[in-house]
Amino acid sequence: MKKLIDICDIQYGYAYAFDSAYFTENSCYPPLARIRDVKRGYSETYYSGGYSEEYILASGDLLVGMDGEFNIARWKCDGALLNQRVCRLLAKKGTNEEYLRFAMMKVLKEIERRTAFVTVKHLSAKELNKLQLVVPDLSTQNKVAEILSRLEKIIGLRRQELKRLDDLIKARFVELFGDPIKNPKGWDVVKLSECLERIDNGKSFTCDSNAREGAFPAILKLSAATYGDYRPYENKALLDEKQFVESVEVHRGDLLFTRKNTPDLVGMAAYVFETPEKLMMPDLIFRLVTNERMTPIFLWQLINNREFRPVIQGISGGSAKSMSNISKERLKNIEIICPTISEQKKLEGVLDQVNKSKFINQLL
Incomplete structure (x- = not known):
């Protein structure tokens, strides 16, 4: 068992870096990675104010949403800005980043279950730093990450098929009954x-x-x-x-x-x-x-x-x-x-x- 802070660097979005008055839908400005955007990997809200280069995200960065529905996901576009209540995880030497992602998914699910009846869910930086994860040797991490990545792809394909079947039912309902x-x-x-x-x-x-x-x-x-x-x-x-x-x-x-x-x-x-x-x-x-x-x-x-x-x-x-x-x-x-x-x-x-x-x- 190791603390999260011992196996990766954690970068938090700066609370005062972004003024809501500068939120815009104009795509000529950089997108703003907010809590709700972590899972889907992109944002439709852009920021026209000033910002520091250290908060610019790259495609593939590992992000954690710390409010509401806790989740971890890879960002899907370059040039986005790391917003408040979102943090970026950077794996240290000896840590497989994909293994880190799967281990964090498990830990965050457990936290989500424990806070099921909390009206406003919130994960503080202090709590995040202290999270404990099972971390085997790098060779084992690599094998586990490879297996879970393959399973994740298969599950994704199955979900797409189930979604297609659900859409077929809905379309048939409208066809029959309007x-x-x-x-x-x-x-x-x-x-x-x-x-x-x-x-x-x-x-x-x-x-x-x-x-x-x-x-x-x-x-x-x-x-x-x-x-x-x-x-x-x-x-x-x-x-x-x-x-x-x-x-x-x-x-x-x-x-x-x-x-x-x-x-x-x-x-x-x-x-x-x-x-x-x-x-x-x-x-x-x-x-x-x-x-x-x-x-x-x-x-x-x-x-x-x-x-x-x-x-x-x-x-x-x-x-x-x-x-x-x-x-x-x-x-x-x-x-x-x-x-x-x-x-x-x-x-x-x-x-x-x-x-x-x-x-x-x-x-x-």
Whole structure:
């Protein structure tokens, strides 16, 4: 184990080097590498004021974002400026920089997990200097970095394929039903309550911080339904298997809805095509049970539709800006398009093929 400061030099952006009055969208000036830009590797904001040469970045520099969602990534363009709350890591002799990147990814993920319920996440320079990393000899670092780099490329290709499949589903939805807000095809418009049999609540449990092993009972994390697809591996093991509550177990065919989340992610839905046994819904997730007027797959795609998202976000409330909440009553009263069941079921054939492909990709 070694401290981060012992294996690399850490350069911080100067707090007073950049005046917000000089922020511009004029690309004739150098881009400003801010927190949100670290992961994507480029910036659309430029700086027209004075700056020191020591803060100029080169393509490939290793940057760490120290606020919000902690992350580390390589910068993708020359001539950008190192901004406040972003730092550059320069590996010292005896340290493989790619190994350093992967080791830091692991450490930052652990910090992110520990600060999951902190409203404003912040990593100070003092804390960063003291971070401890596992650092084997250089030969081992080289081998580990090579293996992880290859895996990272494979994962990237798989994610691109999954994204393409998701886009195909969305395109098919619009082709069949049109814009769900403008309703150019003249579908019936009804309250959601007219298409629901009931809305089931999840439960709150005291859990382990780690995922379950085998078929031990577990509670889903909010992230299991946050991004539009069902992720059963996002779970936390119960402390005692006697805590298992059968009534909130997730089953194949369920439609899960995130009733509480950040403002941009609240009210997302995930359809359960397949699921392991003894996984339960937390109290932050509803199960929407549709009646004979609507298929759960159609409602799933409608809720997550880009044009329809403002309707869902518009019914969320709560005093904390970091977390929004949607009540059952408000959800039941939203107005939605309601095509005939025969039209709704046309979407299922496409989804069967797409999800087989997605399942294969996830296995690979």
